[in-house]
Amino acid sequence: MAADVSLFSIFMDGVFIRNFLLIQFLGLCSFVGVTKDTKSAAGMSGAVIFVMTMASVVSFLLYTFVLVPLDLMFLKLISFIVVIAALVQLVEFVVRKNLPSLYHSLGIYLPLITTNCAVLGAVLLNVMSEYSFIQSVVFGFSAGLGYTIVMLMMSGIRERVTLMNVPSAMKGLPHAFLIASMLAMAFVNYFKVIPL
Amino acid sequence: MNVTTLLIQSMAVLGGLGLAIGIMLIAASKKFHVETNPLVDEVLEILPGANCGACGYAGCADFAARVVEEGAPLTGCPVGGFEVAKQIGNIIGQEVSEGEKKYPYVRCQGGVNCTNRFDYVGMEDCKAVMMLSDGEKSCSYGCMGRGTCVRACPFDAIRIGEDKLPHINKNLCKSCGLCIEACPNDILVFAKENEKVHVRCLSNDKGKFVKEVCKFGCIGCKLCEKACPADAIHVTNFLAEIDQEKCTACGACVEKCPQKCIEMR
Numbered sequence: 001m002a003a004d005v006s007l008f009s010i011f012m013d014g015v016f017i018r019n020f021l022l023i024q025f026l027g028l029c030s031f032v033g034v035t036k037d038t039k040s041a042a043g044m045s046g047a048v049i050f051v052m053t054m055a056s057v058v059s060f061l062l063y064t065f066v067l068v069p070l071d072l073m074f075l076k077l078i079s080f081i082v083v084i085a086a087l088v089q090l091v092e093f094v095v096r097k098n099l100p101s102l103y104h105s106l107g108i109y110l111p112l113i114t115t116n117c118a119v120l121g122a123v124l125l126n127v128m129s130e131y132s133f134i135q136s137v138v139f140g141f142s143a144g145l146g147y148t149i150v151m152l153m154m155s156g157i158r159e160r161v162t163l164m165n166v167p168s169a170m171k172g173l174p175h176a177f178l179i180a181s182m183l184a185m186a187f188v189n190y191f192k193v194i195p196l
Numbered sequence: 197m198n199v200t201t202l203l204i205q206s207m208a209v210l211g212g213l214g215l216a217i218g219i220m221l222i223a224a225s226k227k228f229h230v231e232t233n234p235l236v237d238e239v240l241e242i243l244p245g246a247n248c249g250a251c252g253y254a255g256c257a258d259f260a261a262r263v264v265e266e267g268a269p270l271t272g273c274p275v276g277g278f279e280v281a282k283q284i285g286n287i288i289g290q291e292v293s294e295g296e297k298k299y300p301y302v303r304c305q306g307g308v309n310c311t312n313r314f315d316y317v318g319m320e321d322c323k324a325v326m327m328l329s330d331g332e333k334s335c336s337y338g339c340m341g342r343g344t345c346v347r348a349c350p351f352d353a354i355r356i357g358e359d360k361l362p363h364i365n366k367n368l369c370k371s372c373g374l375c376i377e378a379c380p381n382d383i384l385v386f387a388k389e390n391e392k393v394h395v396r397c398l399s400n401d402k403g404k405f406v407k408e409v410c411k412f413g414c415i416g417c418k419l420c421e422k423a424c425p426a427d428a429i430h431v432t433n434f435l436a437e438i439d440q441e442k443c444t445a446c447g448a449c450v451e452k453c454p455q456k457c458i459e460m461r
Contacts, residue, residue, distance in 0.1 A: 062213070066209055067209070072205060072206055075206060075209060075210065078210065079209070079213055082210070082213055082214065082217065083217070086217040086220065090220075090221065090224050093224050093225055093227075094228055096228070096230055097229075097230055100230075
């Protein structure tokens with residue numbers, strides 16, 4: 001089914017058309033939680049790109065060479081979660097060792113990538129779309145990239161909003177939700193029209 | 197495929213996956229091991245864990261790290277107070293002397309004793325009252341008694357009394373200073389436990405005006421200045437101020453004050 005889809009269209013699909021944050025609304029916890037400043041948003045995004053790409057690789061291998069031959073496809077959810085959790089743990093070790101300040105500013109959100117449905121969503125979409133190995137990796141990476149673009153846009157806007165005189169009832173989260181809705185409108189209306 | 201093989205295969209796949217990942221993570225945790233000072237964790241155990249930031253650092257974990265590694269003052273945690281400081285001292289091997297406890301002190305005796313310029317009807321909050329031409333009270337320095345400090349206190353230590361003035365419950369107060377920040381008229385000031393004598397007024401208005409509007413306001417008559425044997429009290433801008441360093445708490449000014457505006461506690 002998916003064999004004839006070009007890598008470029010899969011890439012555009014992951015980054016824009018099926019953007020995880022603004023079109024599919026997956027992984028919103030970190031979207032409003034870590035976008036208060038650009039530095040931690042960038043760090044979080046880097047971690048998500050890594051975890052999504054690696055999870056695509058490992059889950060593809062696991063699914064194609066272990067679960068399908070043994071006819072154990074019903075185990076995909078639980079085994080993918082285990083893989084993602086392990087990868088996140090690995091990222092946490094690396095970030096803690098090499099970037100302690102980022103580790104502190106990410107706080108609880110770093111371990112929460114485990115339960116970030118965007119990662120599991122990317123992996124499950126790979127399986128559902130019956131992508132090949134290369135296609136899976138490209139889709140995982142592009143989904144992470146789409147996440148990064150939106151995170152950076154959002155954090156840039158929210159950083160500038162702190163200088164604005166927002167009515168106190170709208171400060172913080174309510175205002176962030178408004179920004180998110182407008183960004184989402186832009187994404188839906190722009191990228192729905194790209195023919196693939 | 198019968199049920200037994202299915203079960204065994206599932207268990208083998210998930211078990212094997214878990215085992216492989218476990219071994220990988222153990223190797224990674226060895227490789228990326230971070231040395232942390234065990235004392236920091238011990239200190240963190242003792243701290244209240246409210247992460248209120250009253251110490252001036254970003255939460256309890258940060259405070260613990262600063263105390264152990266950078267020699268921040270042991271008594272830095274106002275919530276834990278002396279007990280916590282003593283326990284931290286035991287861990288990192290330092291003696292602590294009992295720090296002075298300080299409490300917010302209400303520098304106004306107005307409330308019901310102060311006349312109103314108009315009847316305020318609206319939101320029951322000092323900041324809102326302030327916005328309406330500097331408040332309903334005739335004295336622009338006085339307490340409005342609408343409880344902004346009560347709502348600011350996370351420890352439920354302030355009550356507005358019958359006299360429409362805030363009263364601080366010292367048993368509940370943790371000296372975090374949030375009420376002092378919240379008060380729009382800066383009525384609340386920190387006073388140490390051993391500072392006995394206080395001027396309970398902040399008005400810089402002239403004596404005649406103060407006498408008209410408030411029963412207890414400082415009129416700047418300088419009787420206290422003359423009565424003080426230690427030269428500790430001085431009137432500037434129609435308001436007496438006590439130099440707590442010099443004050444001997446003899447009570448001479450308290451007796452002399454015609455307005456009953458100096459208090460000994």
